[in-house]
Amino acid sequence: MAETTGLVQQLLVFSGPSACAWIGPTARNAEVLLVSSGSGSTADAAFAESLIHTLSAAATNYRSVIAAHADTDATIQSVSIEAV
Amino acid sequence: MATTTGFVQSFFLGSGPLACAWVGPTPNSTEAVFTRDASLAGILSQAQVTGREVDVGHPDDSGEISTVATRPCTPAATPLHLDGIEVTQSIQDLAQSVPLIAGKATVVRVFLGNSTASTMTVRGRIAVRRGPDDPVTVVASAANAVLDPAHAGDIPAQRNRLGRSLDFPLPPSVLGDGPLTVALSAAVDVGTGAPVPVGCRREPSVWFHRSPPLRIRVLGMRYALGGVTHVPSNLDFDFLFSWLRRAYPVGQLVQSQTLVTATAAAPFTDVDVNAQVAAIRALDVDSGEDNRTHYYGFVSDTGFWMRGGAAVPPTADPTAIASGPTGRTAFSWDTDGSYGDWYGGHELGHTFGRRHPGFCGETQEDLDGYPFPGGKLADRDDSFCGYDVGDPALGLPRAVLPGLDWTDVMTYCADEWMSPYTYQGIRTRLLEEDALGSRSRASGVPAFADAVAESLPAGAGGQPDPRVGVPPVLPAPEPDRSREPGRVGGTGSLLRPTVVSVVATVDLTRRSGRIVHVHPVPSTVPTAPDPTSPYALRVLGSDGRTLATIPVPVTPQAREEPGADDTGIVAAAIALPAGAAALELRTGDRRLDAFRAADPGGGEPPAALRGEVSGPDVVLDLGREARPGTSYVVQVSDDGRRWRTQGLGRESRFAVDRREARDGSLRVRITQTDGFTSTVIAEETIRA
Numbered sequence: 001m002a003e004t005t006g007l008v009q010q011l012l013v014f015s016g017p018s019a020c021a022w023i024g025p026t027a028r029n030a031e032v033l034l035v036s037s038g039s040g041s042t043a044d045a046a047f048a049e050s051l052i053h054t055l056s057a058a059a060t061n062y063r064s065v066i067a068a069h070a071d072t073d074a075t076i077q078s079v080s081i082e083a084v
Numbered sequence: 085m086a087t088t089t090g091f092v093q094s095f096f097l098g099s100g101p102l103a104c105a106w107v108g109p110t111p112n113s114t115e116a117v118f119t120r121d122a123s124l125a126g127i128l129s130q131a132q133v134t135g136r137e138v139d140v141g142h143p144d145d146s147g148e149i150s151t152v153a154t155r156p157c158t159p160a161a162t163p164l165h166l167d168g169i170e171v172t173q174s175i176q177d178l179a180q181s182v183p184l185i186a187g188k189a190t191v192v193r194v195f196l197g198n199s200t201a202s203t204m205t206v207r208g209r210i211a212v213r214r215g216p217d218d219p220v221t222v223v224a225s226a227a228n229a230v231l232d233p234a235h236a237g238d239i240p241a242q243r244n245r246l247g248r249s250l251d252f253p254l255p256p257s258v259l260g261d262g263p264l265t266v267a268l269s270a271a272v273d274v275g276t277g278a279p280v281p282v283g284c285r286r287e288p289s290v291w292f293h294r295s296p297p298l299r300i301r302v303l304g305m306r307y308a309l310g311g312v313t314h315v316p317s318n319l320d321f322d323f324l325f326s327w328l329r330r331a332y333p334v335g336q337l338v339q340s341q342t343l344v345t346a347t348a349a350a351p352f353t354d355v356d357v358n359a360q361v362a363a364i365r366a367l368d369v370d371s372g373e374d375n376r377t378h379y380y381g382f383v384s385d386t387g388f389w390m391r392g393g394a395a396v397p398p399t400a401d402p403t404a405i406a407s408g409p410t411g412r413t414a415f416s417w418d419t420d421g422s423y424g425d426w427y428g429g430h431e432l433g434h435t436f437g438r439r440h441p442g443f444c445g446e447t448q449e450d451l452d453g454y455p456f457p458g459g460k461l462a463d464r465d466d467s468f469c470g471y472d473v474g475d476p477a478l479g480l481p482r483a484v485l486p487g488l489d490w491t492d493v494m495t496y497c498a499d500e501w502m503s504p505y506t507y508q509g510i511r512t513r514l515l516e517e518d519a520l521g522s523r524s525r526a527s528g529v530p531a532f533a534d535a536v537a538e539s540l541p542a543g544a545g546g547q548p549d550p551r552v553g554v555p556p557v558l559p560a561p562e563p564d565r566s567r568e569p570g571r572v573g574g575t576g577s578l579l580r581p582t583v584v585s586v587v588a589t590v591d592l593t594r595r596s597g598r599i600v601h602v603h604p605v606p607s608t609v610p611t612a613p614d615p616t617s618p619y620a621l622r623v624l625g626s627d628g629r630t631l632a633t634i635p636v637p638v639t640p641q642a643r644e645e646p647g648a649d650d651t652g653i654v655a656a657a658i659a660l661p662a663g664a665a666a667l668e669l670r671t672g673d674r675r676l677d678a679f680r681a682a683d684p685g686g687g688e689p690p691a692a693l694r695g696e697v698s699g700p701d702v703v704l705d706l707g708r709e710a711r712p713g714t715s716y717v718v719q720v721s722d723d724g725r726r727w728r729t730q731g732l733g734r735e736s737r738f739a740v741d742r743r744e745a746r747d748g749s750l751r752v753r754i755t756q757t758d759g760f761t762s763t764v765i766a767e768e769t770i771r772a
């Protein structure tokens with residue numbers, strides 16, 4: 001499982017819901033990760049919505065996040081916001 | 085049913101969805117709770133990032149969340165309540181939307197509502213912390229706050245006047261890049277000396293962003309009028325640098341200053357000064373100055389008043405030049421002793437691409453872009469507010485600059501400060517310019533600043549001027565450059581450049597122009613041609629044959645008056661083909677001006693080189709004027725590697741700013757040039 005840590009430099013939200021998030025220490029040094037509704041089930045859609053909500057809160061408040069995803073996949077599986 | 089109260093210290097969201105939150109008063113004193121409800125997860129994440137306290141309801145024997153509520157403010161229980169916290173550096177709103185710059189002077193403003201029956205005067209302390217395991221730094225309020233019950237809950241009323249909030253200037257030790265959590269730790273009734281409980285706690289976290297410094301060299305233009313020599317005062321320089329540190333989006337100013345004699349006769353214009361400053365800048369960068377350094381010409385108004393003027397580059401371009409006046413009393417709203425500070429901020433703003441908004445008599449180049457009516461800093465009482473952190477060394481107090489009362493520095497209005505629009509715009513350009521890097525030298529040898537910057541810790545962001553108390557880290561000795569094509573070092577040696585700096589002033593409305601300065605810059609990378617430019621430099625051989633035609637970029641100048649001509653400056657480094665003897669400035673098929681290099685014939689050592697202290701200057705006497713067709717370039721150096729230009733011209737005597745001396749001596753280099761070639765005719769150390 002890989003982890004990408006940093007500020008949410010940019011968040012692009014689509015209907016679905018789904019989103020692209022650039023996460024990293026600086027705007028020039030960020031990895032693009034995905035939020036996906038997966039199978040489209042109610043649970044998957046709710047999770048995607050929660051992820052987008054969390055990432056947008058972190059983005060607008062300059063909070064660093066830890067986004068977990070598979071080693072060869074950019075789809076976010078979990079996100080943590082640590083204590084400051 | 086149990087209730088866990090506190091701040092959301094940590095938050096985890098996984099698929100399911102499943103959200104876990106650690107809630108408690110401190111990062112090390114928490115209880116873990118969880119939910120599968122997206123809405124409850126949403127409130128928890130918002131509460132975490134905004135530093136709000138929550139009450140989390142859950143069964144006695146389970147951590148599964150039943151309810152989440154933000155804690156209500158109950159003035160009946162705690163009449164003194166925290167209405168808001170703002171962390172500001174120059175301009176800010178209550179949503180903290182203006183990024184905080186690491187290293188920049190910062191004030192935490194705490195707005196306390198007083199719901200008692202009478203006015204209360206308080207002082208306080210905040211506790212700030214970088215990370216969950218880092219020690220807490222306690223900061224006392226800078227002054228008392230007088231809390232009027234009429235202002236309880238009314239943040240604009242508390243915010244727009246100094247003395248109605250508790251303001252905490254933060255120590256530099258907590259301003260590094262990264263997070264900072266702020267908490268009010270105590271409020272004390274000044275009248276009784278007793279601590280006062282404060283309700284509606286919140287502990288917001290902010291982020292300080294690493295940002296590039298502002299690199300600036302200010303040339304005070306020395307001129308004579310009516311038999312009197314005029315220069316900007318030390319106060320003028322100090323006020324300008326202070327204003328830039330306080331107002332601009334930078335945590336560090338890499339600054340230097342000197343006095344140079346204006347080549348044009350007074351009363352001259354900003355166009356004259358900008359052309360000379362552009363020529364000096366080209367020579368300095370060729371001699372090792374960081375290419376990201378902005379140059380500014382500074383003209384005292386004690387002899388005459390010169391209107392300011394500046395280039396407005398459409399893209400990041402640190403070669404853009406600006407100049408402006410300074411003095412005591414030209415503007416009635418500025419009574420602190422020098423107006424050259426914000427005026428310089430205005431002209432330098434142009435060099436970062438900022439244009440006139442168009443509200444107070446200035447041109448309306450950015451009328452559609454400027455977001456606030458009347459050129460103000462804000463459009464609502466509860467949005468942006470300016471804050472001047474002050475400068476005790478200059479007797480400048482802290483000041484609140486309400487957004488509906490103060491106007492943007494790029495206008496011609498009174499009461500000027502930085503709007504968020506201008507602040508963010510300049511910051512964006514600084515980031516773009518920093519990405520250009522400092523290397524401008526064709527030889528591949530790093531500039532002095534580069535070599536030093538590379539030896540500094542990451543994030544140091546440039547080499548501070550050694551004269552401001554930070555000893556430089558000296559780079560490794562430069563490689564022997566005597567074998568590089570085009571340059572032979574040492575006194576009496578002919579420097580055979582293949583690149584020359586050409587500075588020309590152009591009138592874009594009338595399609596006219598004039599070549600003002602031509603100097604060899606052998607180590608400079610030639611300017612990229614601009615095929616869209618209406619102006620070109622044609623290089624001719626001695627027989628008049630065209631050797632090359634190079635379209636050169638023109639940097640437009642800000643139009644300082646409606647209806648005035650559009651003007652611009654050409655400041656280009658061009659590569660000379662072999663056999664080059666002359667230059668023409670052309671537009672279309674019209675020749676506007678010409679320059680012919682005299683036969684160099686080698687340089688002539690000065691008849692004498694004497695230095696004599698004269699007030700603030702060291703006057704260098706070369707014994708004779710430069711022969712016709714040639715001129716001198718006078719430069720000084722701290723170490724023989726980076727040279728700074730002090731004078732240009734044919735005269736036999738040059739005044740050098742005495743502050744350039746080190747330990748009572750001045751290392752001077754005199755070059756004689758015909759514009760295309762140059763010879764070092766003297767390099768000596770003189771007592772100063």
